[in-house]
Amino acid sequence: MDEVVLQDAVDRYLRMEMTQQERIMFEELRRSNPDVDQLVVAHSFFLQEMERYGQLKEFKSSLNEVESKLFEEGAIKPERLSAGGLVVNMWKRYKRTIAVAACIGGITAVFISALMQSISPKPDAKLLELGRKVERLEHSQNVTSQQLHEVTNKIDPKAELKSGGTSFLIDGKGILVTNAHVVKDVSSVYVQNMKGDNFRARIIYENNEQDIAFLKIDDSDFRSVGPLPYGIKKAGSDLGEDIFILGYPRNDIVCGLGYLSSITGYNGDTLSCQITVSANPGNSGGPVLNEKGEVIGILSTKQAQADGAVFALKSKYIYTALDSMKRDTAGIYPNIRVSSVSTIGKLDRVQQIKKIEDCVYMVKGY
Amino acid sequence: MKIDTTDEQLLAGLARNEKKAIEALYKDNFGMVQAFILNNNGSSDDARDIFQEAMIVLYEKATSGSFELTAQIKTYIYSVSRRLWLKRLQQMQRFGAPVESLAETVQVEEELEVHEKRNEAFITMEKALAHLGEPCKSLLEAYYLQKKNMLEISTQFGYTNADNAKNQKYKCLTRLKKMFFTQYKSGS
Numbered sequence: 001m002d003e004v005v006l007q008d009a010v011d012r013y014l015r016m017e018m019t020q021q022e023r024i025m026f027e028e029l030r031r032s033n034p035d036v037d038q039l040v041v042a043h044s045f046f047l048q049e050m051e052r053y054g055q056l057k058e059f060k061s062s063l064n065e066v067e068s069k070l071f072e073e074g075a076i077k078p079e080r081l082s083a084g085g086l087v088v089n090m091w092k093r094y095k096r097t098i099a100v101a102a103c104i105g106g107i108t109a110v111f112i113s114a115l116m117q118s119i120s121p122k123p124d125a126k127l128l129e130l131g132r133k134v135e136r137l138e139h140s141q142n143v144t145s146q147q148l149h150e151v152t153n154k155i156d157p158k159a160e161l162k163s164g165g166t167s168f169l170i171d172g173k174g175i176l177v178t179n180a181h182v183v184k185d186v187s188s189v190y191v192q193n194m195k196g197d198n199f200r201a202r203i204i205y206e207n208n209e210q211d212i213a214f215l216k217i218d219d220s221d222f223r224s225v226g227p228l229p230y231g232i233k234k235a236g237s238d239l240g241e242d243i244f245i246l247g248y249p250r251n252d253i254v255c256g257l258g259y260l261s262s263i264t265g266y267n268g269d270t271l272s273c274q275i276t277v278s279a280n281p282g283n284s285g286g287p288v289l290n291e292k293g294e295v296i297g298i299l300s301t302k303q304a305q306a307d308g309a310v311f312a313l314k315s316k317y318i319y320t321a322l323d324s325m326k327r328d329t330a331g332i333y334p335n336i337r338v339s340s341v342s343t344i345g346k347l348d349r350v351q352q353i354k355k356i357e358d359c360v361y362m363v364k365g366y
Numbered sequence: 367m368k369i370d371t372t373d374e375q376l377l378a379g380l381a382r383n384e385k386k387a388i389e390a391l392y393k394d395n396f397g398m399v400q401a402f403i404l405n406n407n408g409s410s411d412d413a414r415d416i417f418q419e420a421m422i423v424l425y426e427k428a429t430s431g432s433f434e435l436t437a438q439i440k441t442y443i444y445s446v447s448r449r450l451w452l453k454r455l456q457q458m459q460r461f462g463a464p465v466e467s468l469a470e471t472v473q474v475e476e477e478l479e480v481h482e483k484r485n486e487a488f489i490t491m492e493k494a495l496a497h498l499g500e501p502c503k504s505l506l507e508a509y510y511l512q513k514k515n516m517l518e519i520s521t522q523f524g525y526t527n528a529d530n531a532k533n534q535k536y537k538c539l540t541r542l543k544k545m546f547f548t549q550y551k552s553g554s
Contacts, residue, residue: 003536004532004533004536007536007539008516008532015513017515046543046546047510049487049491050491050506050510050511051510051511052487053487053488053492053511054507054510054511055383056425056426056484056488057488057492058383059383059422059425062385062388063388063418065385066388066389066392067392067414067418069389070389070392070393076393076397076400
């Protein structure tokens with residue numbers, strides 16, 4: 001109870017609520033009692049704190065009051081930064097961070113690329129190797145194909161050149177005429193028709209001066225073709241007459257057109273005549289026919305220097321040769337009959353050739 | 367430096383907690399502080415906080431009695447606001463850009479130190495009072511802050527006589543003192 005009274009006294013003292021008499025008495029008490037004095041000082045300090053608190057609180061409420069009032073009045077207003085300002089602001093705030101990030105990014109990129117370069121295998125060298133291999137493969141392929149080409153080239157021209165030629169029937173039973181040089185120095189002879197059938201043949205007469213030879217098909221597969229469509233002309237031919245030839249300069253039968261350009265052959269040879277036609281090796285022994293489908297000669301030689309100058313043995317010498325053969329072989333082949341009449345005289349050339357081509361054979365000498 | 371008489375008057379008005387003075391200071395200076403804060407990563411709310419705190423610093427100076435204005439109030443408020451905002455940015459770990467200065471500033475470090483101590487005391491008192499609970503808080507506030515006499519208080523709070531009220535006031539005050547001083551000491 002004492003303390004309560006004392007505290008109240010201090011309060012009243014500090015608030016100047018004491019009477020004059022009380023005040024003198026209290027000041028006397030403070031002087032005589034240091035505890036009371038200390039209590040007064042401490043209390044006054046605390047009261048000061050409280051006072052300050054109270055004032056500040058009041059001031060703060062005033063501030064809030066004024067602020068909200070001013071906001072309501074619009075005297076002060078909250079603002080926002082414009083977009084540009086914001087961007088500038090962001091840039092200012094983060095530019096150092098951005099710079100650091102960019103540096104780290106750059107260094108990392110360089111490092112990673114260096115690492116990749118160092119640990120990755122060298123692809124260029126391998127690719128190059130592969131390329132070279134392919135190149136080599138291609139090269140070897142080319143060589144192979146070249147060799148193949150050579151092989152085909154070797155086979156064909158050699159076979160054609162040495163023993164190739166053409167022949168044609170003079171008798172449907174299988175008697176053929178050709179050039180002597182076509183079957184010169186060969187041990188065996190095969191003839192092939194335009195369908196590709198091969199028949200074994202035998203040389204029954206050979207005259208190297210006249211360059212004429214007769215072959216007889218000696219094969220069980222051969223069937224007589226019957227009467228021939230063309231005839232072998234006995235008389236001579238006229239200058240400028242249109243002619244055509246058939247032969248095997250290659251594996252298939254080839255037709256050539258021309259005209260009789262001279263009634264004599266090379267160097268005035270009367271055995272032969274000159275025709276102007278495109279002829280090649282392999283055509284030798286082939287028939288030379290006129291418009292009426294008559295055989296007027298056997299294609300034999302060609303002048304090397306002059307283009308288109310081809311020589312053919314005149315057809316009348318087929319008869320001469322036949323007679324001499326019959327004489328020489330003492331009538332072994334008495335049945336050979338050669339017709340001088342052509343049955344295809346009225347037909348056009350295409351139709352004539354269709355009939356004739358079955359009687360023209362390729363000669364292969366081995 | 368030229369000191370306006372109006373500045374002196376405003377300061378005196380502020381010390382007396384006059385709303386007219388506060389209003390005038392708001393109107394003259396808030397826009398400037400807000401512009402500064404917005405340009406330095408702050409929001410409008412930040413600006414209001416900082417401006418209020420600057421006003422409190424100014425109020426403390428004005429009420430201390432020993433305050434002599436060495437610069438214009440505008441410069442002073444700007445300097446205090448700038449310093450306060452810088453401090454808050456550091457607390458928020460936003461070191462980004464150095465705070466840019468829009469206007470001239472004066473040294474306000476001392477004032478802010480004093481302000482900080484005062485602010486601590488204020489917060490401590492506020493906490494202590496809050497912990498005290500009712501009716502102690504209202505009783506003490508009525509007596510010490512609103513300066514009411516014990517008779518008024520006993521009537522207001524419904525005590526049968528003033529002595530009972532005095533008894534209650536004593537108990538409350540003892541508790542408050544205890545809380546205030548323990549917190550104040552540990553706080554500082």
